[in-house]
Amino acid sequence: MVAFQSFLPDHGDPYMPFPANTPTVDDLPGLGLQDIAQLPVELLAILQHEVDARMGRIKAAKARLDGALTARYATRAAEIRQAAGKDTGTIRFDDGDFTIVADLPKRVDWDQDRLAAMVERIRAAGDDPAQYVDVGFKVPERKYAAWPDAIRAGFEPARTVRPGTLKIEIVPQEGDQ
Numbered sequence: 001m002v003a004f005q006s007f008l009p010d011h012g013d014p015y016m017p018f019p020a021n022t023p024t025v026d027d028l029p030g031l032g033l034q035d036i037a038q039l040p041v042e043l044l045a046i047l048q049h050e051v052d053a054r055m056g057r058i059k060a061a062k063a064r065l066d067g068a069l070t071a072r073y074a075t076r077a078a079e080i081r082q083a084a085g086k087d088t089g090t091i092r093f094d095d096g097d098f099t100i101v102a103d104l105p106k107r108v109d110w111d112q113d114r115l116a117a118m119v120e121r122i123r124a125a126g127d128d129p130a131q132y133v134d135v136g137f138k139v140p141e142r143k144y145a146a147w148p149d150a151i152r153a154g155f156e157p158a159r160t161v162r163p164g165t166l167k168i169e170i171v172p173q174e175g176d177q
Helices: 002-007 025-030 033-037 041-083 112-124 141-146 149-158
Strands: 089-095 098-104
Touching: 025 041, 041 089, 041 098
Parallel strands: none
Antiparallel strands: 089 098
């Protein structure tokens, strides 16, 4: 936190830490939202920075651990999966007193142009494509914004705008460091 303490208001020593009873990141889960919201902005900035730093370290640790588990078990899992005649899915095997569960999910991608052609063939044959495929439409917001007003007006009743999730970041002002 020392690097962030330069944010603190200049009340004497700028590196003077917050009092010992100041909440830490570890205290946050036990505090009420309003209690946290009432903390000084300088402390909120420090806490936000600390949480982000911890998240980065946790993500890096998880990636390393997942990589090590893959290095240790991927070959054995592939051999067992092949012996079972499975390309994907979940297999189980033992390592000492532990059962290893190795899941290789199936990911399917469809060629959208070919699917569209198939939908047209089904429709032309007099069948309902909805019996075979899920059909959906999307309008990229960038394209919508570029349309002439007359076209936009026709599509307006089919359009709903919902706000996303608010993200707030506390950053130091330039020159206040």
